[in-house]
Amino acid sequence: MNANKYRKCDHAILIKNPIITTYHDLLNDRIKVMSRGTWQNDEQVIVLIRYVLEVKLGLSKAEIPLINRTIIAENKLWGALNRFKSLHKLIHFVYPGVYHECDFQRVTPDYWSDVEKIKERFEWKLKEENLLVSDIPSFITCHTLLKWGFSNPLKRHGDSPFRLMNALYPNRFKETDFKKTPQRFRKDKTALRKQILEILQSEGIHFEDVPEKVNHELFRRHHLLGVLSSYSSSISKLFCSLFPENFTADDFTKPNGYWDNLDNTRIAIQQLFKRDNILEKDIPTYLTKIRLQEAKLGGLLYRFHGSPIEIVQILYPGRFSVLEFQRVPNKYWYNRDHRIQAMRDFCHKYKITRKGLPLLNRAYFRKHFPRFISIADRHYDSKFYQWIIESFPEYKFTPEEFELLVGKDGQICDSKEELILHNFFLQTLTDADIQREKVHFRNEQADETYIPDWIIEQNSSKYIVEYFGLYGSGLYPGYTEKAKRKIEFYSSIKDYQFMAIFPADFKEEGFDRLVKILKDAKVRVVY
Known part of the structure; x- marks a missing residue:
C-alpha cells in the first residue's frame, strides 16, 4: 500500500498495522524508542499520527489542527515533530489539502504580511457566508473581522475595516460606503x-x-x-x-424615537381630539388607522404596531375594552390572552354572573354580539363552552353545567346524533381506541384548521370519522361548502382512512347502513 492509502483507510485497518503494536510497547515502557527509521517512513508516520489523534484521543476534524506540543510529548511523538520541524508541516503531511493555515491555533510567522494570502482567506470566508464582494460595505465591521479571525490583518491596518478592504481591493470602496466611517x-x-x-x-x-x-x-x-x-x-x-x-x-x-416619548404621543392625540371636538366616550370609534394617517401621524401609528387600540390602552389604561373598537389588528385573536380578556370584558360589561355563563351559546351571541361567532368558529371549533371554561378557570366548570352530551366513556359530543354514533362505536368497536376531537389538521390551501369528530385506531389502522349533520340543510350559510373542503382534504391524508357519515345514514331503522360504512372501510365490527 502507498502513503495515500494509509491516509484514507478506516480505523480498523490502522489498528491492525504492526507499527501500532510497537507503539504500545513504547507507551508501556517495554521499549525505550521506536525502531530506527520509523519516523522517516512516510507510511508509518501517517499510521501513527492518525492512530493517536483519531483513535486514541478521539479528536474531531476541527480539533486536529489545534493540537500543541504538550500532546506530542504526552504521546511520545517527538520523532515525528523533529522530522517536520513544525506542527503545521506535520499536519499538512498527514492530512494534505484538508486544513488551511488559519485552521491552526497560530499561523506561521509573517503569514498576514502577504496581502494576497489575506485576500484568499477573506474571499473564502465571504463564500462560506454566502456574501459577495459588493456586500462588503454593508456587512464588514471591526466586530465581524474579529469574529472571522482577522484580528492581525485588522491591527496591521490601523484597526480600520476600510483601510484593510482598500488594501485588498484598491479604490473599490469609499470610506462612506461602510456602516461605520472613520471618526x-x-x-x-x-x-x-x-x-x-x-x-x-x-x-x-x-x-x-x-x-x-x-x-x-x-x-x-x-x-x-x-x-x-x-x-x-x-x-x-x-x-x-x-x-x-x-x-x-x-x-x-x-x-x-420621537414617539417613544409618551408625552409627545399624548399631546398629539389630545390635539387631534380637541380639533374634532371628540368626547372621551367616543374615542374607540373615532380613533382609526385612516384617521391617524389623514392627520399625518403615520409615524405614531407605526410606533404602536399599526394599532389604534394599543395607543388608547397605553394613554387611557383600563378605560376601554377592546370590544368597543371598530377593528382589531391582524391576528389579534390568535393570542389566547386577548380572547380570554375579551370574553371577561364582555361578561363584566353585561353583568353576566357565574350562573349565567353556561347559558351563553351561539344563538345568544348572534343576537347580542355577532363578532364573537367568527372567533369561536376559528379558535374553538364553534364551541362557546370551551371559550368560557378557558376564560374563567376560577369557576371550575363541569361539562354537565353546560348541558353537554356526554358519552358512556365520559367524552363530550356536540349533538344527539353524535352521541348516538359515539355510543354505537363504543358498543361495536370493542377492540378500538376511540377519541373525540383528538387531532388538529391544517388545510393550508384553504387556510383552515379541522378537528375530526372521531379518530379511531384499530390494530395498525387509523380512521378519520366525521358526521356532517347539517349537510345540504342551508341552516348555516357556508356549512355545506366547508364540508366539501373537509371531505376532499381528509381523503387526501395518506396515514388515515376517511369515513363520512350523513343524516341519511340515520333514516333507516337500526344501524345497518352504519355497519356497512364501517365494514367497507375494513373496520372490525361486533354487531
Missing part, C-alpha cells in the same frame, strides 16, 4: 457637506425640498447610514448641523 471623516463637516450636496444633485433633489424628499433610504443607498448614526440617525439633526442657516427642526418630520 475623522464624520467630524469633517466640510467634506461631509460637499458629499451631501453631490448626492442631492445626483438624486435631482432641490435644496428647498430636502425635508420632504430626503429619507433614510437615500442614506442607505449612498452608504451613509454610519454617518447619520453620528447624528442620532436623525436627518433633521444632520441637516440643521451642516446647514444651520437653511433648516430648523420644524422643517422636518419627527426624528427617530
Whole structure:
C-alpha cells in the first residue's frame, strides 16, 4: 500500500498495522524508542499520527489542527515533530489539502504580511457566508473581522475595516460606503457637506425640498447610514448641523424615537381630539388607522404596531375594552390572552354572573354580539363552552353545567346524533381506541384548521370519522361548502382512512347502513 492509502483507510485497518503494536510497547515502557527509521517512513508516520489523534484521543476534524506540543510529548511523538520541524508541516503531511493555515491555533510567522494570502482567506470566508464582494460595505465591521479571525490583518491596518478592504481591493470602496466611517471623516463637516450636496444633485433633489424628499433610504443607498448614526440617525439633526442657516427642526418630520416619548404621543392625540371636538366616550370609534394617517401621524401609528387600540390602552389604561373598537389588528385573536380578556370584558360589561355563563351559546351571541361567532368558529371549533371554561378557570366548570352530551366513556359530543354514533362505536368497536376531537389538521390551501369528530385506531389502522349533520340543510350559510373542503382534504391524508357519515345514514331503522360504512372501510365490527 502507498502513503495515500494509509491516509484514507478506516480505523480498523490502522489498528491492525504492526507499527501500532510497537507503539504500545513504547507507551508501556517495554521499549525505550521506536525502531530506527520509523519516523522517516512516510507510511508509518501517517499510521501513527492518525492512530493517536483519531483513535486514541478521539479528536474531531476541527480539533486536529489545534493540537500543541504538550500532546506530542504526552504521546511520545517527538520523532515525528523533529522530522517536520513544525506542527503545521506535520499536519499538512498527514492530512494534505484538508486544513488551511488559519485552521491552526497560530499561523506561521509573517503569514498576514502577504496581502494576497489575506485576500484568499477573506474571499473564502465571504463564500462560506454566502456574501459577495459588493456586500462588503454593508456587512464588514471591526466586530465581524474579529469574529472571522482577522484580528492581525485588522491591527496591521490601523484597526480600520476600510483601510484593510482598500488594501485588498484598491479604490473599490469609499470610506462612506461602510456602516461605520472613520471618526475623522464624520467630524469633517466640510467634506461631509460637499458629499451631501453631490448626492442631492445626483438624486435631482432641490435644496428647498430636502425635508420632504430626503429619507433614510437615500442614506442607505449612498452608504451613509454610519454617518447619520453620528447624528442620532436623525436627518433633521444632520441637516440643521451642516446647514444651520437653511433648516430648523420644524422643517422636518419627527426624528427617530420621537414617539417613544409618551408625552409627545399624548399631546398629539389630545390635539387631534380637541380639533374634532371628540368626547372621551367616543374615542374607540373615532380613533382609526385612516384617521391617524389623514392627520399625518403615520409615524405614531407605526410606533404602536399599526394599532389604534394599543395607543388608547397605553394613554387611557383600563378605560376601554377592546370590544368597543371598530377593528382589531391582524391576528389579534390568535393570542389566547386577548380572547380570554375579551370574553371577561364582555361578561363584566353585561353583568353576566357565574350562573349565567353556561347559558351563553351561539344563538345568544348572534343576537347580542355577532363578532364573537367568527372567533369561536376559528379558535374553538364553534364551541362557546370551551371559550368560557378557558376564560374563567376560577369557576371550575363541569361539562354537565353546560348541558353537554356526554358519552358512556365520559367524552363530550356536540349533538344527539353524535352521541348516538359515539355510543354505537363504543358498543361495536370493542377492540378500538376511540377519541373525540383528538387531532388538529391544517388545510393550508384553504387556510383552515379541522378537528375530526372521531379518530379511531384499530390494530395498525387509523380512521378519520366525521358526521356532517347539517349537510345540504342551508341552516348555516357556508356549512355545506366547508364540508366539501373537509371531505376532499381528509381523503387526501395518506396515514388515515376517511369515513363520512350523513343524516341519511340515520333514516333507516337500526344501524345497518352504519355497519356497512364501517365494514367497507375494513373496520372490525361486533354487531
